[in-house]
Amino acid sequence: MWGKFVSALAFFLIILLAAHGKAVQPSALIPHHYTSQEGLIFDNVNSIAQDRAGFIWVATEDGLSRFDGKTFRNIKYDVHSPQGLAGNYIAQLYADTQGNLWVTSRNGISKYDVSSESFTHFEVASTRDSRLKSDVSSVSRSTNNNELWISSNGRGFYRFDTATGDFFRYTIENLSGLSSNMVTRVYDDGEGHLWVGTQDNGVQVFAMRNGALVLDSHLSILQQENRYCRVHHIYEDIANRVWVATDNGLLVYDRHTAKHRWFQPISSTCPAIGFFRW
Numbered sequence: 001m002w003g004k005f006v007s008a009l010a011f012f013l014i015i016l017l018a019a020h021g022k023a024v025q026p027s028a029l030i031p032h033h034y035t036s037q038e039g040l041i042f043d044n045v046n047s048i049a050q051d052r053a054g055f056i057w058v059a060t061e062d063g064l065s066r067f068d069g070k071t072f073r074n075i076k077y078d079v080h081s082p083q084g085l086a087g088n089y090i091a092q093l094y095a096d097t098q099g100n101l102w103v104t105s106r107n108g109i110s111k112y113d114v115s116s117e118s119f120t121h122f123e124v125a126s127t128r129d130s131r132l133k134s135d136v137s138s139v140s141r142s143t144n145n146n147e148l149w150i151s152s153n154g155r156g157f158y159r160f161d162t163a164t165g166d167f168f169r170y171t172i173e174n175l176s177g178l179s180s181n182m183v184t185r186v187y188d189d190g191e192g193h194l195w196v197g198t199q200d201n202g203v204q205v206f207a208m209r210n211g212a213l214v215l216d217s218h219l220s221i222l223q224q225e226n227r228y229c230r231v232h233h234i235y236e237d238i239a240n241r242v243w244v245a246t247d248n249g250l251l252v253y254d255r256h257t258a259k260h261r262w263f264q265p266i267s268s269t270c271p272a273i274g275f276f277r278w
Helices: 002-020
Strands: 045-050 056-060 063-067 072-075 090-095 101-105 108-113 118-122 136-141 147-152 157-161 166-170 183-188 193-198 203-209 212-215 231-236 241-246 249-254 259-263
Touching: 056 090, 101 136, 108 136, 136 183, 147 183, 183 231, 193 231, 193 241
Parallel strands: 045 090, 090 136
Antiparallel strands: 045 056, 056 063, 063 072, 090 101, 101 108, 108 118, 136 147, 147 157, 157 166, 183 193, 193 203, 203 212, 231 241, 241 249, 249 259
16 A cells, blocks of 8 residues: 555656756646556556656556656557567666666666667576576666666676676675675765665665775665665765665765764654655
8 A cells, every 4th residue: 555655656746846847936836646547557656767858757567658748658568579668567767868768677677769669678697607587676877878787686786788788797796795685776876886775684885996896884884774674765866965765764875974864764664665856
C-alpha cells in the first residue's frame, strides 16, 4: 500500500514541477494527478526522467510511458520486436547529455534512440566468460561522458563503456573495502567520489584515484551509523549536499562543511524512497 502511494505521489510531483519549471512561484502551480485512468501505462512507478526534447518518461513495473504534457504514449515488451522494450519491469531511467534515454530492466540495460524510436540492448556480463542477462537495478552518470555506472542485483556494480559496449565489474572479490555485492545505487558526485548504496549494508564512499577505487576512510562513519539499512536512492542538490534515502531514514551530507545529519522516519512503515531532479 505504501509503495503504491509513493508511486502515485512521485508522478504527481514530477509532472507538477517539470510542467511549470523552477522559476514559477509555488502559488502559481496547478496540481495534476495522473494514473492509469488518465492513460499512464501502470500505477506503480519506479523512475521518472525528462529528455532533451522535454518529454517526460515514466518507468513502471509493467511498461514505459512517454508524456508530452497532455497525453501518454505507452510502450510494452513485444516478443516479435527485437528493437523494442527489453522487458516490462523497468527499474530506472537516465537521460544523458547526448539526448539518449537509458532504460534498465531485468534483462540488462537499453539505449533508446529518439530519432529511430528504437532500443539498442546491452546484456550485462556476470563474468568474463559469460554473457548472461543481468537484472540491472540502477543507472547513473559518470564524470567520463562515454561511461555510465550501473548496479546489478546481487552481482555488485559495473562501469559501462557506452562507446564499446564493454562492462567492468566490481565485487567484494576485486574491490577492497566493498562490503556487499547487493548494490542498489551508484552515484558519481563529480568531485572524485563514488557513492555506493547497498541492499543490506548501508552506503559506502570510494575515492576515484587514477582510475582506481579506494575506500574513503574519512566517510566510513556514514556506513557505520546505519550499517544494515537498505539504500533506495542517492541524490545531490544544487548546494552540493548529498542525500541518501534508506529504510532507516534520510542521510544528508554537506560536501562543503564535511558534516552530516540523519533524519529519522516518523513511522517504520514510511521509509525514505527517492528524490526527483528537475
